[in-house]
Amino acid sequence: MDPVLHHNFSAGAISSSASTLLGQHKFMEMIRTQNISFRERISSRVAVKCIASPPVEDVPALAHRTKVARNEHVAKLQVGYLFPERAQALSTVQGYTGYGAEQGDKNLRAAIASTFYQNLGIEEDDVFVSDGVKCDISRLQVLFGSKVTMAIQDPAYPAYVRSSVILGQTGPFQENGERFAKLEYMKCTPDNDFFPDLSNVARTDVIVFCSPNNPTGLAASREQLTRLVQFAKDNGSIIVYDSEYSMYMSEAHKPRSIFDIPGAQEVAIEVSSFSKYAGFTGVRLGWTVVPKQLLYSDGFPVAKDFSRVICTAFNGASNIAQAGGLACLSPDGLKAMSQMVGFYKENTGIITETFNDLGFKVYRGVNAPYVWVHFPGRSSWEVFSEILEKTHVVTIPGSGFGPSGEGFVRVSGFGHRDNVLEACKRFKDLYK
Numbered sequence: 001m002d003p004v005l006h007h008n009f010s011a012g013a014i015s016s017s018a019s020t021l022l023g024q025h026k027f028m029e030m031i032r033t034q035n036i037s038f039r040e041r042i043s044s045r046v047a048v049k050c051i052a053s054p055p056v057e058d059v060p061a062l063a064h065r066t067k068v069a070r071n072e073h074v075a076k077l078q079v080g081y082l083f084p085e086r087a088q089a090l091s092t093v094q095g096y097t098g099y100g101a102e103q104g105d106k107n108l109r110a111a112i113a114s115t116f117y118q119n120l121g122i123e124e125d126d127v128f129v130s131d132g133v134k135c136d137i138s139r140l141q142v143l144f145g146s147k148v149t150m151a152i153q154d155p156a157y158p159a160y161v162r163s164s165v166i167l168g169q170t171g172p173f174q175e176n177g178e179r180f181a182k183l184e185y186m187k188c189t190p191d192n193d194f195f196p197d198l199s200n201v202a203r204t205d206v207i208v209f210c211s212p213n214n215p216t217g218l219a220a221s222r223e224q225l226t227r228l229v230q231f232a233k234d235n236g237s238i239i240v241y242d243s244e245y246s247m248y249m250s251e252a253h254k255p256r257s258i259f260d261i262p263g264a265q266e267v268a269i270e271v272s273s274f275s276k277y278a279g280f281t282g283v284r285l286g287w288t289v290v291p292k293q294l295l296y297s298d299g300f301p302v303a304k305d306f307s308r309v310i311c312t313a314f315n316g317a318s319n320i321a322q323a324g325g326l327a328c329l330s331p332d333g334l335k336a337m338s339q340m341v342g343f344y345k346e347n348t349g350i351i352t353e354t355f356n357d358l359g360f361k362v363y364r365g366v367n368a369p370y371v372w373v374h375f376p377g378r379s380s381w382e383v384f385s386e387i388l389e390k391t392h393v394v395t396i397p398g399s400g401f402g403p404s405g406e407g408f409v410r411v412s413g414f415g416h417r418d419n420v421l422e423a424c425k426r427f428k429d430l431y432k
């Protein structure tokens, strides 16, 4: 098997290097002009001194020196990017910081609120910084406990179902139906434009909804999300809205956040992360928005309990990762993220075109980095195996995302361009 292709087409694998994304932050400007300071850590009230490269006087006097003159142009580079700055600062007595606020760095919370939720009624203290959506999904499950009922899209990102099962919210797996008892599966297929028929969905306490969806790529319209919010309001449910892929949306008229829907602040939580926006899959940085208007049946704010859960089950995201996240939200960082997203969307376009040309029915991720390819009448595992064995490219069998994914495979646009082109060539050879 071709390990490179294997890597790049596995679920959620992102090959981008985070360091290419980090533009010079305005703090960098400060460092440059003042020559010393990094920024004040709000939580620890310590000024972090940041040294870009070791000053010449730090080199022992007797150390051997070559006769090669230092490149003056390299010397112009005063500072690195935020990761090395932060890491270096941590190695000094003055710059060391330990535990931060579990809810996240105040500046980062403010930057997330103003970048992604401006004019959507979300404030800095509604944002809880995390180490990613997957982890926060489980913390949210801990928050809700085992007695709640849960609805999920079918197909959907598997962590929703599994965390629900682990918490004891479901009954046993029912082999025949390929689903867990007591879990409400909201069918999303081409027949309903991948949006559930809410008139057929039973009332649950929690509704997990991902848009743009992994794996189908569907991004719900404003009208559909308005119906979803109304449905939650009518039923007294809480929506957990996963916007992991919002930055991949091309259709500008569709909402990128559930909080773009009036009244959603009273019924929804949103989870998102830098994983797919900035290649932070390994760095680990995300956030969860729990608006203060969201209340339990007894009137207690959900955010207060969530804060309690994260202070108990989490000690805050790495301060280095948070510095990187802050850099991502600078003007240069935002530009770099959008370029990266654009690159992966081009990959998605190449894959879509390939399967279209081969005559397959393709649900193209115009709003997502995934292509959902239909193989009517065939088992998705069988198709997955066929592609793997004959082309050495890994796709994901649709049924792994839920029973309604049967007959589909998901192809990911995350990968190096050369690998995507090579994979498409092999798809063509296989299915021509």
Ligand SMILES: Cc1ncc(COP(=O)(O)O)c(C=O)c1O
Residues within 6 Å of the ligand: 011, 012, 131, 132, 133, 134, 135, 157, 210, 213, 214, 242, 244, 272, 273, 274, 275, 281, 285, 286
């Ligand atoms: C819909 C969805 N949510 C969450 C995640 C996990 O992301 P994170 O890296 O933020 O934990 C993924 C990863 O593939 C995903 O597809």
